[in-house]
Amino acid sequence: MILGDGIYNFLKIFILTVVSLRSQLKKSNASTLPISDDGTVTDIAPISYDEERRNELFLKDQIPWYVALGGYVVIAAISIGTVPQIFSQLKWYHILVAYIFAPVLAFCNAYGAGLTDWSLVTTYGKLAIFAFGAWVGASHGGVLAGLAACGVMMNIVGTAADLMGDFKTGYLPLASPRSMFISQVIGTAMGCIIAPCVFWLFYKAFGNIGVDGSEYPAPNAAVFRSMAILGVDGFSSLPKHCLTLCYVFFPAAIVINLIRD
Numbered sequence: 001m002i003l004g005d006g007i008y009n010f011l012k013i014f015i016l017t018v019v020s021l022r023s024q025l026k027k028s029n030a031s032t033l034p035i036s037d038d039g040t041v042t043d044i045a046p047i048s049y050d051e052e053r054r055n056e057l058f059l060k061d062q063i064p065w066y067v068a069l070g071g072y073v074v075i076a077a078i079s080i081g082t083v084p085q086i087f088s089q090l091k092w093y094h095i096l097v098a099y100i101f102a103p104v105l106a107f108c109n110a111y112g113a114g115l116t117d118w119s120l121v122t123t124y125g126k127l128a129i130f131a132f133g134a135w136v137g138a139s140h141g142g143v144l145a146g147l148a149a150c151g152v153m154m155n156i157v158g159t160a161a162d163l164m165g166d167f168k169t170g171y172l173p174l175a176s177p178r179s180m181f182i183s184q185v186i187g188t189a190m191g192c193i194i195a196p197c198v199f200w201l202f203y204k205a206f207g208n209i210g211v212d213g214s215e216y217p218a219p220n221a222a223v224f225r226s227m228a229i230l231g232v233d234g235f236s237s238l239p240k241h242c243l244t245l246c247y248v249f250f251p252a253a254i255v256i257n258l259i260r261d
Contacts, residue, residue, distance in 0.1 A: 004253030006123045012261070013108050054171055061176045071185075072103075079152065087148040089141030094132055098152050105153070106160035113161040114168070121158035126227060128153035133231030142232035147224060159188070 047055075076099040080092045105124045113119040133146025163184055170180045208214040210221055 001249045001253040004250040005257060006120060006127070008254045008257045009112055009120075010105075010108050012257075013111050017111075054174060057174050058171050058177055061178045063178055063181050072099075083148065083152060087144060089136055089145035090132075090148050094135070094145070094149060095152065098128065098132070098149055099156070102153060102156040106157045109157045110161045110164040114164055119158060119161045121154050121161065124157045125150040125154040126224075129224065129228050130231040133228050136232070138232040143225065143228040146228040146231050150224065150228075159184075 076096070079099065080095045083095050084090050084092050105127075109120055109124060128150045129146040131146075132149035133142040136142040136145040163181070166180055166184060167177055169175075170177060202216065203209060206215055209216045210218040
């Protein structure tokens with residue numbers, strides 16, 4: 001159901017984006033004054049002074065596209081060089097493929113999170129588990145590769161939604177989007193140092209992390225590991241009629257979305 005819902009919303013957002021861009025292009029080529037069907041000029045809906053000031057400041061202090069694209073390329077290059085050194089099951093071309101497809105998924109997740117306040121980052125991470133786990137294969141460490149690729153994908157997709165949420169929050173009190181972006185970069189860089197240290201502290205203090213009955217059993221980790229095992233071993237280990245239920249509920253999720261829309 002999650003996969004059906006995700007694919008439906010992916011296609012829906014893609015189509016809406018194309019239609020919206022086409023509409024904006026037509027408006028930019030048309031007259032600045034809206035014309036009704038009978039040829040008379042209609043009134044433009046007024047916006048408040050506060051809204052006008054917010055739009056002016058937000059658009060004036062934009063981040064250049066080449067900075068965003070260049071930063072993404074640099075981060076991708078760093079990941080391609082370092083992640084395979086940490087997880088030998090992942091090769092450089094696996095990370096490259098992840099960074100090629102991640103922007104599309106990140107856009108969809110940020111758009112959906114903006115509409116619903118619900119980030120589906122784990123859904124896209126699960127897709128990465130199955131895709132990369134099956135690609136690497138069980139004999140070459142596909143379980144670990146799928147989980148590592150899931151971490152890479154979730155970080156890219158999740159950060160995009162978080163940043164867009166921060167932009168909306170900053171938009172309301174007239175904060176500079178450029179300063180917010182710089183703050184996000186600084187915070188992310190700090191997290192790259194602080195998060196592993198905190199994990200290492202927990203790992204040393206509680207060596208049985210992830211073990212049932214311990215103080216930190218990490219049940220969600222067992223769920224993701226089970227999905228990774230299924231991704232590399234195929235469907236032979238699934239319960240009886242499991243695939244039949246999948247075939248029913250996958251289109252059911254799409255039908256429910258259609259009815260809702």
